[in-house]
Amino acid sequence: MKIIIYPGSFDPVTNGHIDIIIRAARLCDKLIVAVANNESKKAVFSLEERVELLKRSLAGMENVEVTSFTGLLSEFVKKNKASAIIKGLRTVSDYEYELQMALINKSLSPEVETLFLVADIKYSFLSSSIVRELAKLGGNIEGLVPDCIKETVIKKLGNN
Amino acid sequence: MKIIIYPGSFDPVTNGHIDIIIRAARLCDKLIVAVANNESKKAVFSLEERVELLKRSLAGMENVEVTSFTGLLSEFVKKNKASAIIKGLRTVSDYEYELQMALINKSLSPEVETLFLVADIKYSFLSSSIVRELAKLGGNIEGLVPDCIKETVIKKLGNN
Amino acid sequence: MKIIIYPGSFDPVTNGHIDIIIRAARLCDKLIVAVANNESKKAVFSLEERVELLKRSLAGMENVEVTSFTGLLSEFVKKNKASAIIKGLRTVSDYEYELQMALINKSLSPEVETLFLVADIKYSFLSSSIVRELAKLGGNIEGLVPDCIKETVIKKLGNN
Amino acid sequence: MKIIIYPGSFDPVTNGHIDIIIRAARLCDKLIVAVANNESKKAVFSLEERVELLKRSLAGMENVEVTSFTGLLSEFVKKNKASAIIKGLRTVSDYEYELQMALINKSLSPEVETLFLVADIKYSFLSSSIVRELAKLGGNIEGLVPDCIKETVIKKLGNN
Amino acid sequence: MKIIIYPGSFDPVTNGHIDIIIRAARLCDKLIVAVANNESKKAVFSLEERVELLKRSLAGMENVEVTSFTGLLSEFVKKNKASAIIKGLRTVSDYEYELQMALINKSLSPEVETLFLVADIKYSFLSSSIVRELAKLGGNIEGLVPDCIKETVIKKLGNN
Amino acid sequence: MKIIIYPGSFDPVTNGHIDIIIRAARLCDKLIVAVANNESKKAVFSLEERVELLKRSLAGMENVEVTSFTGLLSEFVKKNKASAIIKGLRTVSDYEYELQMALINKSLSPEVETLFLVADIKYSFLSSSIVRELAKLGGNIEGLVPDCIKETVIKKLGNN
Numbered sequence: 009m010k011i012i013i014y015p016g017s018f019d020p021v022t023n024g025h026i027d028i029i030i031r032a033a034r035l036c037d038k039l040i041v042a043v044a045n046n047e048s049k050k051a052v053f054s055l056e057e058r059v060e061l062l063k064r065s066l067a068g069m070e071n072v073e074v075t076s077f078t079g080l081l082s083e084f085v086k087k088n089k090a091s092a093i094i095k096g097l098r099t100v101s102d103y104e105y106e107l108q109m110a111l112i113n114k115s116l117s118p119e120v121e122t123l124f125l126v127a128d129i130k131y132s133f134l135s136s137s138i139v140r141e142l143a144k145l146g147g148n149i150e151g152l153v154p155d156c157i158k159e160t161v162i163k164k165l166g167n168n
Numbered sequence: 169m170k171i172i173i174y175p176g177s178f179d180p181v182t183n184g185h186i187d188i189i190i191r192a193a194r195l196c197d198k199l200i201v202a203v204a205n206n207e208s209k210k211a212v213f214s215l216e217e218r219v220e221l222l223k224r225s226l227a228g229m230e231n232v233e234v235t236s237f238t239g240l241l242s243e244f245v246k247k248n249k250a251s252a253i254i255k256g257l258r259t260v261s262d263y264e265y266e267l268q269m270a271l272i273n274k275s276l277s278p279e280v281e282t283l284f285l286v287a288d289i290k291y292s293f294l295s296s297s298i299v300r301e302l303a304k305l306g307g308n309i310e311g312l313v314p315d316c317i318k319e320t321v322i323k324k325l326g327n328n
Numbered sequence: 329m330k331i332i333i334y335p336g337s338f339d340p341v342t343n344g345h346i347d348i349i350i351r352a353a354r355l356c357d358k359l360i361v362a363v364a365n366n367e368s369k370k371a372v373f374s375l376e377e378r379v380e381l382l383k384r385s386l387a388g389m390e391n392v393e394v395t396s397f398t399g400l401l402s403e404f405v406k407k408n409k410a411s412a413i414i415k416g417l418r419t420v421s422d423y424e425y426e427l428q429m430a431l432i433n434k435s436l437s438p439e440v441e442t443l444f445l446v447a448d449i450k451y452s453f454l455s456s457s458i459v460r461e462l463a464k465l466g467g468n469i470e471g472l473v474p475d476c477i478k479e480t481v482i483k484k485l486g487n488n
Numbered sequence: 489m490k491i492i493i494y495p496g497s498f499d500p501v502t503n504g505h506i507d508i509i510i511r512a513a514r515l516c517d518k519l520i521v522a523v524a525n526n527e528s529k530k531a532v533f534s535l536e537e538r539v540e541l542l543k544r545s546l547a548g549m550e551n552v553e554v555t556s557f558t559g560l561l562s563e564f565v566k567k568n569k570a571s572a573i574i575k576g577l578r579t580v581s582d583y584e585y586e587l588q589m590a591l592i593n594k595s596l597s598p599e600v601e602t603l604f605l606v607a608d609i610k611y612s613f614l615s616s617s618i619v620r621e622l623a624k625l626g627g628n629i630e631g632l633v634p635d636c637i638k639e640t641v642i643k644k645l646g647n648n
Numbered sequence: 649m650k651i652i653i654y655p656g657s658f659d660p661v662t663n664g665h666i667d668i669i670i671r672a673a674r675l676c677d678k679l680i681v682a683v684a685n686n687e688s689k690k691a692v693f694s695l696e697e698r699v700e701l702l703k704r705s706l707a708g709m710e711n712v713e714v715t716s717f718t719g720l721l722s723e724f725v726k727k728n729k730a731s732a733i734i735k736g737l738r739t740v741s742d743y744e745y746e747l748q749m750a751l752i753n754k755s756l757s758p759e760v761e762t763l764f765l766v767a768d769i770k771y772s773f774l775s776s777s778i779v780r781e782l783a784k785l786g787g788n789i790e791g792l793v794p795d796c797i798k799e800t801v802i803k804k805l806g807n808n
Numbered sequence: 809m810k811i812i813i814y815p816g817s818f819d820p821v822t823n824g825h826i827d828i829i830i831r832a833a834r835l836c837d838k839l840i841v842a843v844a845n846n847e848s849k850k851a852v853f854s855l856e857e858r859v860e861l862l863k864r865s866l867a868g869m870e871n872v873e874v875t876s877f878t879g880l881l882s883e884f885v886k887k888n889k890a891s892a893i894i895k896g897l898r899t900v901s902d903y904e905y906e907l908q909m910a911l912i913n914k915s916l917s918p919e920v921e922t923l924f925l926v927a928d929i930k931y932s933f934l935s936s937s938i939v940r941e942l943a944k945l946g947g948n949i950e951g952l953v954p955d956c957i958k959e960t961v962i963k964k965l966g967n968n
Contacts, residue, residue, distance in 0.1 A: 010490075010515070031601060035490070035571060048784070080785045091515060097604070103583060110606045111773035116787060121511060124577070124604035126590045129449055133271035144208070145240045147276060170330075170355070191441060195330075195411060251355060257444070263423060270446045281351060284417070284444035286430045289929055293751035304688070305720045307756060368944070400945045431933035436947060453591035464528070465560045467596060609769055613911035624848070625880045627916060650810075650835070671921060675810070675891060731835060737924070743903060750926045761831060764897070764924035766910045 011090040012036040012123070015081050018043050018058045019051040020161055021065055022139055022153050024131035028096040031125055033072050040088060041066070043076040052140055053164065061161075065154040082117040092121040098132045140165055171250040172196040172283070175241050178203050178218045179211040180321050181225055182299055182313050184291035188256040191285055193232050200248060201226070203236040212300055213324065221321075225314040242277040252281040258292045300325055331410040332356040332443070335401050338363050338378045339371040340481055341385055342459055342473050344451035348416040351445055353392050360408060361386070363396040372460055373484065381481075385474040402437040412441040418452045460485055491570040492516040492603070495561050498523050498538045499531040500641050501545055502619055502633050504611035508576040511605055513552050520568060521546070523556040532620055533644065541641075545634040562597040572601040578612045620645055651730040652676040652763070655721050658683050658698045659691040660801050661705055662779055662793050664771035668736040671765055673712050680728060681706070683716040692780055693804065701801075705794040722757040732761040738772045780805055811890040812836040812923070815881050818843050818858045819851040820961050821865055822939055822953050824931035828896040831925055833872050840888060841866070843876040852940055853964065861961075865954040882917040892921040898932045940965055 014032055018025060018041075033039045043058045051058065055076055062074045077084040085093060093113065095106055110122035127134075134152055142149050143165035153161055174192055178185060178201075193199045203218045211218065215236050222234045237244040245253060253273065255266055270282035287294075294312055302309050303325035313321055334352055338345060338361075353359045363378045371378065375396055382394045397404040405413060413433065415426055430442035447454075454472055462469050463485035473481055494512055498505060498521075513519045523538045531538065535556055542554045557564040565573060573593065575586055590602035607614075614632055622629050623645035633641055654672055658665060658681075673679045683698045691698065695716050702714045717724040725733060733753065735746055750762035767774075774792055782789050783805035793801055814832055818825060818841075833839045843858045851858065855876050862874045877884040885893060893913065895906055910922035927934075934952055942949050943965035953961055 035601065035603070048781070080782075080787050082787075097587070107577070107606055108773045108778075111609055112778060112782075114606070115773070116782075121515065122606060123515070124606075126587055126594070126602060126604075129452060129591055132449060132452070133268045133275070138268075138272060141208070142240075142272075142276075147240050147242075195441065195443070257427070267417070267446055271449055274446070281355065282446060283355070284446075286427055286434070286442060286444075289431055289932060292929060292932070293748045293755070298748075298752060301688070302720075302752075302756075307720050307722075368941070400942075400947050402947075428933045428938075432938060432942075435933070436942075453588045453595070458588075458592060461528070462560075462592075462596075467560050467562075609772060612769060612772070613908045613915070618908075618912060621848070622880075622912075622916075627880050627882075675921065675923070737907070747897070747926055751929055754926070761835065762926060763835070764926075766907055766914070766922060766924075769911055 009037040011038045011040060011088060012092050012094050013040045013042050013081075013085050013088065013090045014094050015042045015044055015077070015084075017046070017049065017051060017136065018062055019053050019136045020058060020139065020153060020157065021062050022131070022134050022136055023151065024096065024098070024127055024134040026065060026154060027128045027131060028094070028125055029066065029069070029072060032094045033069060035094075036091075037071060039072045039094075040090065041072060041074045042081075042084060043074070044081070045076050045078045057164075061157045064156055080116065082113045082120050085113075085120045086117060090120075092123050094123045094125060096127045097124045098127040098134075169197040171198045171200060171248060172252050172254050173200045173202050173241075173245050173248065173250045174254050175202045175204055175237070175244075177206070177209065177211060177296065178222055179213050179296045180218060180299065180313060180317065181222050182291070182294050182296055183311065184256065184258070184287055184294040186225060186314060187288045187291055188254070188285055189226065189229070189232060192254045193229060195254075196251075197231060199232045199254075200250065201232060201234045202241075202244060203234070204241070205236050205238045217324075221317045224316055227316075240276065242273045242280050245273075245280045246277060250280075252283050254283045254285060256287045257284045258287040258294075329357040331358045331360065331408060332412050332414050333360050333362050333401075333405050333408065333410045334414050335362045335364055335397070335404075337366070337369065337371060337456065338382055339373050339456045340378060340459065340473060340477065341382050342451070342454050342456055343471065344416065344418070344447055344454040346385060346474060347448045347451060348414070348445055349386065349389070349392060352414045353389060355414075356411075357391060359392045359414075360410065361392060361394045362401075362404060363394070364401070365396050365398045377484075381477045384476055400436065402433045402440050405433075405440045406437060410440075412443050414443045414445060416447045417444045418447040418454075489517040491518045491520060491568060493520045493522050493561075493565050493568065493570045493573050494575075495522045495524055495557070495564075495573060497526070497529065497531060497616065498542055499533050499616045500538060500619065500633060500637065501542050502611070502614050502616055503631065504576065504578070504607055504614040506545060506634060507608045507611055508574070508605055509546065509549070509552060512574045513549060515574075516571075517551060519552045519574075520570065521552060521554045522561075522564060523554070524561070525556050525558045537644075541637045544636055560596065562593045562600050565593075565600045566597060570600075572603050574603045574605060576607045577604045578607040578614075649677040651678045651680060651728060652732050652734050653680045653682050653721075653725050653728065653730045654734050655682045655684055655717070655724075657686070657689065657691060657776065658702055659693050659776045660698060660779065660793060660797065661702050662771070662774050662776055663791065664736065664738070664767055664774040666705060666794060667768045667771060668734070668765055669706065669709070669712060672734045673709060675734075676731075677711060679712045679734075680730065681712060681714045682721075682724060683714070684721070685716050685718045697804075701797045704796055720756065722753045722760050725753075725760045726757060730760075732763050734763045734765060736767045737764045738767040738774075809837040811838045811840060811888060812892050812894050813840050813842050813881075813885050813888065813890045814894050815842045815844055815877070815884075817846070817849065817851060817936065818862055819853050819936045820858060820939065820953060820957065821862050822931070822934050822936055823951065824896065824898070824927055824934040826865060826954060827928045827931055828894070828925055829866065829869070829872060832894045833869060835894075836891075837871060839872045839894075840890065841872060841874045842881075842884060843874070844881070845876050845878040857964075861957045864956055880916065882913045882920050885913075885920045886917060890920075892923050894923045894925060896927045897924045898927040898934075 045055050059076055066072050139152050143162055205215050219236055226232050273280055299312050303322050365375050379396055386392050433440055459472050463482055525535050539556055546552050593600055619629055619632050623642055685695050699716055706712050753760055779789055779792050783802055845855050859876055866872050913920055939949055939952050943962055
């Protein structure tokens with residue numbers, strides 16, 4: 009059974025993430041969406057909230073599992089006997105950062121592969137921080153996050 | 169009447185900004201220089217100071233107006249019936265960031281265009297943060313900011 | 329009257345070009361679409377064909393004029409008393425090349441501005457060479473070039 | 489059964505390609521290495537030679553098949569009922585080009601995914617054209633191509 | 649006598665830095681490794697610790713001197729009658745940032761050159777922040793920092 | 809005695825090259841400007857012409873020598889007992905290409921260093937091909953090439 013890990017902060021999950029999840033799930037037997045519990049990178053949503061928003065958004069997807077992890081990603085991958093990490097690459101993006109992460113993870117655990125999928129072009133400018141910024145300024149986040157979590161995101165971030 | 173908006177933090181205004189303002193003003197009937205009042209991006213100069221430094225630097229330019237805005241840029245653009253946002257691109261620069269902003273603004277308000285001008289080559293390494301860092305370390309900022317604001321910037325940032 | 333020049337090879341015109349033309353035409357009184365007659369860069373369509381395909385695609389656009397030019401772009405701009413050159417920037421793209429051209433043109437004629445518009449995200453991977461390659465391999469170019477020129481392009485490039 | 493396609497010119501195959509093939513083969517049931525028969529991109533080695541060099545280099549790899557294709561890659565992928573295309577990304581590289589190809593292929597056939605693997609860091613500067621240039625100038629290509637094809641490459645390209 | 653300055657934060661020194669130091673030392677009579685005492689960029693290791701870790705790592709290198717500096721780098725270069733600044737460039741990297749710094753320093757002191765060396769490919773993903781992050785998460789930093797400082801780094805950063 | 813090699817096509821030499829030569833010559837005892845005799849990259853000026861234009865432009869520079877080489881650059885470097893290759897990096901530029909070349913040369917001869925200097929900002933858009941293109945179209949190349957070779961370049965390339 010091929011297991012793939014999709015790690016991230018998901019602060020909060022966006023439709024760009026959902027697109028990658030749907031496509032990645034088709035390429036393996038089980039996809040584990042893994043929320044990083046990274047103390048040095050302050051998240052706006054708590055770890056529990058981020059996991060819950062993902063679970064709500066992915067309800068009904070059969071071979072997708074949502075969880076969180078602490079510590080090194082490469083350790084988490086090995087513990088789960090996953091064959092690869094998967095990440096999205098946006099055309100307008102942090103390509104160099106993702107490449108660096110892939111090389112570090114390969115240096116730490118040569119058997120752990122990182123696969124990249126190109127983000128759908130219509131989400132190429134989308135990121136969690138864009139969603140947070142927009143929600144805070146009262147902008148419309150319709151179509152940027154799953155409909156079922158939209159109100160929760162606005163309630164948390166909006167200044168109304 | 170064609171109105172163009174030139175948004176930014178201007179913390180503080182540099183000669184690179186002034187160059188873009190002069191050139192942009194020639195391309196429209198009215199250029200609105202709009203200082204962003206962004207609470208999540210801590211500025212060193214207060215909103216009032218940033219507006220005042222711009223006004224002092226642009227004194228005498230007939231079709232240029234300086235103001236500030238809160239909230240979404242795309243809303244500000246629509247409220248002012250502007251036909252476009254204008255931004256400078258530096259050869260050594262944040263190109264990807266500006267592209268992302270342009271795409272987000274277009275996604276929020278498809279009718280709002282973003283135009284880019286290439287920064288004068290002699291300002292291609294110049295930014296407000298460079299000016300702040302230099303002034304703090306006692307470096308020479310002559311030629312990097314308008315002469316009429318040089319002393320004010322040094323007084324605010326220098327550690328003498 | 330503000331005149332803007334949109335130069336290019338247009339070998340052949342794509343829907344990405346058309347999108348830039350429509351948006352640029354809104355920003356000026358007259359937009360001159362100028363096909364470069366560049367001997368050192370061999371085009372597949374003749375100069376006459378390229379002009380004709382553009383004219384057919386732009387029929388009905390009131391403030392847009394199609395023509396060709398030989399020699400230096402900066403000379404052509406001055407001869408037409410245009411206030412600026414306009415170019416599209418794609419998210420997946422030749423950004424550095426366009427920047428270099430803008431700087432050269434500014435160095436040759438400091439009064440000639442180059443303005444950039446960000447290509448519509450759905451055309452960010454589109455170029456004339458992609459259209460040529462696809463048509464040659466029998467791929468579907470529907471939606472990539474204006475409908476009214478699709479058959480002409482296929483007839484010219486396809487190997488049927 | 490998951491089938492993945494690894495397309496390329498392989499003019500000639502390098503150790504960078506071999507590294508990607510070995511890693512990609514672990515991620516699927518069958519990996520099809522597909523040599524592009526692209527008339528407009530003149531290859532130095534004939535299609536037959538390129539296929540033969542790959543077969544020799546990959547002898548003994550059980551789930552890897554070498555073949556060639558003409559026409560659109562996306563058609564070839566569908567005909568073989570493959571679930572994805574796989575490509576290597578080098579740290580010093582043609583990233584933008586690969587992204588553009590992935591977006592075009594997705595636009596032509598939305599169901600065809602492109603996966604990227606990061607090239608092993610020690611091959612990040614390696615390409616077929618580097619090998620050809622070196623061999624022509626009498627440079628040492630040991631370690632850059634599989635040992636079993638080294639002599640053939642030198643005989644073809646060297647000027648002795 | 650040619651003197652070259654190698655400035656940086658060294659928070660802490662990595663094997664990537666050591667590689668640049670060894671190679672740079674061969675190109676001059678004296679190499680001064682200069683730790684920046686930059687108040688606005690909070691370091692994890694104190695200035696004294698960073699200097700001490702460098703000295704320990706470079707013990708026995710004859711033409712290398714370790715020191716620290718406060719204020720403008722260009723002033724420090726002139727005070728030491730150095731002919732150039734040297735910096736490493738990584739293939740996965742902050743190239744634009746380094747270029748900007750080189751241009752600023754040249755603008756402040758035209759006679760001060762900045763030379764770049766390409767980082768050894770096997771350190772192209774390595775940085776002080778990667779080391780800090782790994783050490784904090786309990787990852788293996790063997791081979792990433794000099795052996796003689798490994799324990800000190802882990803003791804400072806690890807959470808055991 | 810420290811010897812540095814500055815290799816290139818110099819087809820023809822530009823003021824950007826001259827700037828690098830002057831600065832590089834200050835960093836070593838002898839600078840060898842080495843014109844590549846590369847058969848696969850067709851030059852417009854013959855090897856002899858390129859060497860002659862360089863010699864004319866550099867007349868009077870005491871520690872600079874102009875020559876040409878055939879074959880591998882790394883062999884040429886070793887034969888001349890040079891300690892490094894030097895190259896210019898432009899802000900708008902072929903950075904990735906130069907990095908790749910530096911890595912290949914290091915892989916072929918680990919003891920050969922490549923040093924980079926950042927091109928003067930006012931030449932950041934300048935290249936030999938720009939000069940050739942401009943001269944061919946009758947543009948003004950004043951200030952782009954040394955005055956003493958201007959007429960020769962125009963006579964060779966201009967279509968008068």
